[in-house]
Amino acid sequence: MVTRPLRQSVxxxxxxxxxxxxxxxxxxxALYTLFLLAVALYNGGFDYAPWIRLFDGTTFRVATLxxxxxxxxxxxxxxxxxxxxxxxPTALRxxxxxxxxxxxxxxxxxxxxxxxxxx
Amino acid sequence: xxxxxxxxxxxxxxxxxxxxxxxxxxPHDRMLLxxxxxxxxxxxxxxxxxxCREGVCGSDxxxxxxxxxEPVELRxxxxxxxxxxxxxxxxxxxxxxxxxKPYLINETPPPEKERLQSPEDxxxxxxxxxxxxxxxxxxxxxxxxxxxDKFVGPAGLLAAYRFIADSRDRATNERLDNLExxxxxxxxxxxxxxxxxxxxxxxxxxxxxxxxxxxxKRAV
Numbered sequence: 001m002v003t004r005p006l007r008q009s010v011x012x013x014x015x016x017x018x019x020x021x022x023x024x025x026x027x028x029x030a031l032y033t034l035f036l037l038a039v040a041l042y043n044g045g046f047d048y049a050p051w052i053r054l055f056d057g058t059t060f061r062v063a064t065l066x067x068x069x070x071x072x073x074x075x076x077x078x079x080x081x082x083x084x085x086x087x088x089p090t091a092l093r094x095x096x097x098x099x100x101x102x103x104x105x106x107x108x109x110x111x112x113x114x115x116x117x118x119x
Numbered sequence: 120x121x122x123x124x125x126x127x128x129x130x131x132x133x134x135x136x137x138x139x140x141x142x143x144x145x146p147h148d149r150m151l152l153x154x155x156x157x158x159x160x161x162x163x164x165x166x167x168x169x170x171c172r173e174g175v176c177g178s179d180x181x182x183x184x185x186x187x188x189e190p191v192e193l194r195x196x197x198x199x200x201x202x203x204x205x206x207x208x209x210x211x212x213x214x215x216x217x218x219x220k221p222y223l224i225n226e227t228p229p230p231e232k233e234r235l236q237s238p239e240d241x242x243x244x245x246x247x248x249x250x251x252x253x254x255x256x257x258x259x260x261x262x263x264x265x266x267x268d269k270f271v272g273p274a275g276l277l278a279a280y281r282f283i284a285d286s287r288d289r290a291t292n293e294r295l296d297n298l299e300x301x302x303x304x305x306x307x308x309x310x311x312x313x314x315x316x317x318x319x320x321x322x323x324x325x326x327x328x329x330x331x332x333x334x335x336k337r338a339v
Contacts, residue, residue, distance in 0.1 A: 008268070010218075011296045015305035016334040081308070084301065085265040 018077045025070035032067040061115045068111040072104045120144055120154050121190035124165065128203050135201070138165075139190065152179060155193070167193075167205035174318065177253030181205050196258040198267065211267045212254045212274070219271060219279040219297070224290035240286035247281035247326060249319050250274060256313035256323050262306035269302035273313035273323030276304060280326035283333065291333075299334055 043050040054060050079100045087093040120142050127135035142157045152172055159165055169179040182194040199207035225234065257263045257272035271279065279298060282288050298304040304327065313323040 008218075010300050010303050011298070012300045012302075013296070015299060015301040015303075016331060016338060018301065019305055019331060020335055020339075085262070085306070 018080075022074055022077045025074040028070040029067060029074070032063060032070075035063070055115070064115055065112060069108060072108055076100065076104055122154075122158055123190040123192045124158070124204070125192075125194040126165070126204055127195075127201050129201065137192075151183065151187070151191070154191075166203045175251060177251035180253035180255045180258075180318075182258075196254055198258045198264040199254070207258075209254055212257055212272070213252075215257070215267070215271045215275040216252065216278060219275050219282075219294070220290070221278045221282065223282065223285065223288050224293075225287055226289060234287045236286050243284045243286070244281060246321055247277060247284060250277055250281075250321060251319060253318060255316045255318060256321075259312040259316045260307075261310070261312070262308065266302060266306055270306040271298070271303050273307075273327070276307070276330065277321060277323040277326045280330050283330065295330070295334055295337065298330060304330060 039054065040046055055064075080097055083093050083096045083100070087096060122140040122142060123137050124140060125135055126132075126138045140158050140161065142154050142161060144154055144157065148154060148157070150172070152169060155167060156169070159167070167179065167181065170176040171178070180196055182196055184192050193205060195201050195205045195207045199209060199211065202208050252274060254274060256277075257274045260273055262270050263272040276298070279294060283291055283294050307324070307327050309324055309328075311324045314321075317323070
């Protein structure tokens with residue numbers, strides 16, 4: 001039985017997907033932010049009434065959910081990068097990655113609940 | 120010229136220390152290396168590497184303050200084990216360099232004389248082949264500090280692209296497969312320390328971006 005690494009194995013065949021996803025999610029977040037600023041300018045700020053009206057429409061709720069998912073996906077790649085850089089034991093790194101994923105999925109569910117909550 | 124120099128002999132010293140020197144220069148001295156050679160003549164226990172003094176061999180890479188002012192601080196390249204004073208163990212650096220197979224791979228029968236390139240194909244290698252493997256870039260890279268065993272580092276990746284970009288090479292896919300890895304290539308977060316420190320003004324960040332671009336193009 002091989003108990004020690006005889007040689008380094010490389011070429012995990014991913015990496016570029018995360019790299020690309022990080023860029024695409026950044027674009028989605030930037031577009032949403034610009035849109036939100038434009039709405040704020042158009043409305044002359046965010047008073048309670050226009051804010052409520054804004055979130056009444058399904059389109060804006062979906063856009064906000066997309067923004068949230070982009071943020072979480074972006075954060076996943078960033079957090080995993082931190083674990084990969086600083087946490088050397090593979091088992092601990094895996095645990096931290098799984099915990100990160102669970103927390104991010106929980107945030108996603110929470111976001112959806114907040115957005116579609118009946119007020 | 121006043122110097123403050125990193126001194127460390129792992130066999131004898133408990134910890135590294137900085138030692139002050141005052142070196143008398145000759146009017147003909149032009150390079151910092153001239154002064155360091157005089158320093159060595161003054162105290163021969165001080166150790167550093169140098170060889171060609173033509174910017175070709177890359178032996179004398181060291182960590183020098185960004186703008187020279189006295190006392191001039193000299194330290195070894197960061198992130199590599201210190202053997203003595205300014206001499207570091209470059210094994211890990213060269214291990215990564217060798218891992219990208221830094222040579223032409225082409226199994227087709229060679230022509231009578233040589234494998235020819237058009238001037239345009241040859242131009243693709245400008246800014247890539249000039250690397251002298253001094254290790255300034257890789258040792259200035261935090262990603263290389265954290266994962267020197269897994270991340271190829273800017274010097275290795277520049278060399279990898281040098282062969283990916285070579286019209287005579289036939290191993291492009293194998294090279295890309297080897298680098299398509301979250302550690303090997305994608306530890307690069309484009310902070311561009313490598314570009315900042317390269318004594319030959321090369322741009323490893325651009326080479327890395329080109330490799331990423333080819334990977335995305337072949338997959339998307």
